[in-house]
Amino acid sequence: MIYLDYQATTPLAPEALAAMRPLLEDGFGNPHSPHRMGRAAKAAVEVARDRVAAPFGPGGRLLFTSGATEALNWAIKGIVETGSRRRLVTTAIEHAAVLDTIAWLGGRGHDVVMLPVDRSGIVDLDAARAAIDGNTALVAAMLVNNEIGTIQPIAELGAMARAAGATMICDAVQGYGRVPLPIEACDLIAVSAHKIHGPKGIGALWLRDGIEPAPLMHGGGQEGGLRSGTLAPALCAGFGAAAMLAFERIDTDEAHVEALWERANGLLGDWGLNGSAEHRWHGNLNVRRDGLDVSRLMGDVRDVAFSAGSACASGSGRPSHVLKAIGLTAAQARSSIRLGFGRYTTEQEIDTAIGLIREAADRQRAFA
Template identity: 40%
Template sequence: MNRIYLDHAATSPMHPEVVRTFTEALGTVYGNPSSIHGTGRTARKALDDARRVFAKSINAEDPEIIITSGGTEADNLAIFGTAAKKAGKHIIATAIEHHAVLHACAKLEREGYEVTYLPVDANGRVEAEDVKKALREDTILVTVMLGNNEVGTIQPIAEIGELLKDTGVTFHTDAVQAYGLLPIDVDELNVDLLSVSAHKLNGPKGVGFLYQRKGTPLAPQLIGGEQERKRRAGTENVPGIAAFAKAVAISLETKEEKWEQYNGFKEMFKTVLRNEGIKFSENGSHQMPHILNLSIPGIDIESFLVNLDLAGISASSGSACTAGSIDPSHVLVAMFGEKAEQIRNSIRFSFGIGLTEGDVIKAAEKTAQISKRLALQ
């Protein structure tokens, strides 16, 4: 059976050119970037070249990029690193953040911090005005994701950044799901910290970065050597970083093309369902193009996902980090409430490289067939 992979928001396959870059670097760029000999300098150049790509992609300066092991570490560094450097004890987040943010905030709450979790509307969008109303004299950090990983809703980051300007409050955005698809300019967004992960845009797992605006207070969370300008200890994963840079370069070249293609896939998928007489509603609005989250009345998500898997289709019920859990999606709960039917009947399809129109149509047809079968049970 040829599987159809529709879970690119959870993780994406590596681009063939990225694989080549990665494997070549594994065999040739093996030096420690901190070593002063020629082999080390070769690794340092690869690291510096990659950092330049990352910085340019978000209109930042090279020293403002901190290489991490991925989005989770970048989020943790942003939150714990800010808390350790600033005197206040109040943080503002939204109820739909990734668990890398929510669990970090919960840990700080256990240590005596107060966290205000802002609500979102039925489309999964937070109001900038709510951020303004939640600000206090002791607020040290506002953290709001750029694009939601479950329903795809894009948040008003630039608007929030503008109102936080000159307040002294650090502004962090988790851009893991949006990076590579949305245009990102840290000056236009007015963010101080921004998290990114490679494996969401066809790069390798285990590498990412945190943008830190010059002058933004941040305490290191990993202690050891003096790598990353003493902000993140540990010998850098140079082959992974080089491969990540290749993935970023490709994503910048193909961003508009992917936007159009993935939006086309979404409309194609929904058209097939309508033609098959399947009733559904779409969760979220003002979305990133690659995420399609649908509520289909009459189904139960666990059995639905099992049937899709047996049919050779990989999809998800929400965040990949809670896959296999029967707990309801915290994003859908925030949008609709704990008793809403969307909690039990919503499924996320997400698109990426390697998919064809034929794949999308076939997946939609099988989704319709399974929906009809399960609705009769």
């Protein structure tokens, strides 16, 4: 199987697995227990915390969660809970973890503003200026889009939020370890381990000094008195190892991805690109071919793992809300595929996979 679905999840790095193994075997102590095994597990957690938090620099604090979905729910609901402002501003192409949370709050009386994006997938900053006002509680925007890879102007959105006294929340899941983090522009940033070759089931929320969202879950308050639940030291260690490796290799990984991007685009030829080619993470290649039956294509090319969009929306039967937001018709959206690649993808795999995809697509056209 050739794996080209890096936006859904990434292969576990050997270094992350090696960091996890001792804590899954002999080092299984509860990190919140006072005895020697507990203290050893806690020490492993704190080493991991420092590694994940390192790219954020001095100041702030990083708290572990079960994943980015929890982190984003906590950031959004927690900030709303601590203030009286009613307006929530986000973009039309956010992940469901943001859109569904904000829609839930909208159903409880909050004023929701959905900012449009242009055909390249970049947010309309004029619309943002008009929407972000003195009644705005928060602005939530994604750094790198999970479906089309576009990079949003978080610095500009963050400046607008700060000028209005609103809180800036950033979903950096697809950008952490890949592109520069807009730390100065943000108050809370959500990240996830399994998008950077770490384990599933763990994420984190970075909080700027002075920012304290209300707890989402109540119990022991193990994480900074704000997030309850027993941490999994093995998952923390895997996240820490993956984060350290991602930032050590960030330039090498980027160069490798650029080479794969150029190769893949050359092989695809006349397929249309969805989203900006310039303001984009090039490990995400979302393309379309008019008239393509993507469901049939995926059945015909069983030896390649790729997708028709977000794994979270897979099987819904609805066209991608992201592709709809950039102006594609329902038919065009349903004729689009997403190819995701990265550190462990080879040029030979790109050649073989795209060859198989093109052959299957050509057969569809021939028998249409």
